[in-house]
Amino acid sequence: MKDLVVAQKYAHALFAEAQKECKGAQRCAPTLIACQQGLEEFIRVARLRGSLIQILSHPFIAVDEKKRLIHASLGDHAMALLERFLLLLVEKHRLNLLFAIGQEFQAEVDRFQNVQALKVRIAFPLSDSQQKDLQGKLEAWLKSKVRMEVQVDSSLIGGLVIETRHHVLDQSLQGQLKKLEGVLYGH
Secondary structure (H helix, E strand, C coil): CCCHHHHHHHHHHHHHHHHHCCHHHHHHHHHHHHHHHHHHHHHHHHHHHHHHHHHCCCCCCHHHHHHHHHHHHHHHCCHHHHHHHHHHHHCCCCCCHHHHHHHHHHHHHHHHEEEEEEEECCCCCCHHHHHHHHHHHHHHHHCCCCEEEEEEEHCCEEEEECCCCCCCEEEEEEHHHHHHHHHCCCC
């Protein structure tokens, strides 16, 4: 729990610094998105190359070498703010929080853009048009943009389960059967 709070503080600080670099509200979104994409890219590289975090955390590797490694890992997404931020994580021995910071920063960007991140579990695969239709209905219902992660879960039997950061809406046949079971057996 403590690590999550620390990750939230680092993510909020990165978000605030990215906003400071903006020259007005209209220009803020591209800066935030570029920062978010860069952080995603660094996390992707860190996942692919598990040794990256170990190398950056090693005390005998020079700071200049760590800077070059961070810059190279960011690739096309390199920006001074993000490089300074990642180097700060290295210096403060907080790279272990990188994945949580990435999730929290994404949540900050989503709030700024009025985007709801949803995980949708469905019983059967949806076609592209069905997915777009579902997304449109969810956007109308939630009165915000929606970023969906769709997963097929055959154990649902039918229907769907929608998960937000704080809520779960279970409209699956499996969920309805469990509710019925609870009513019948008094659970």
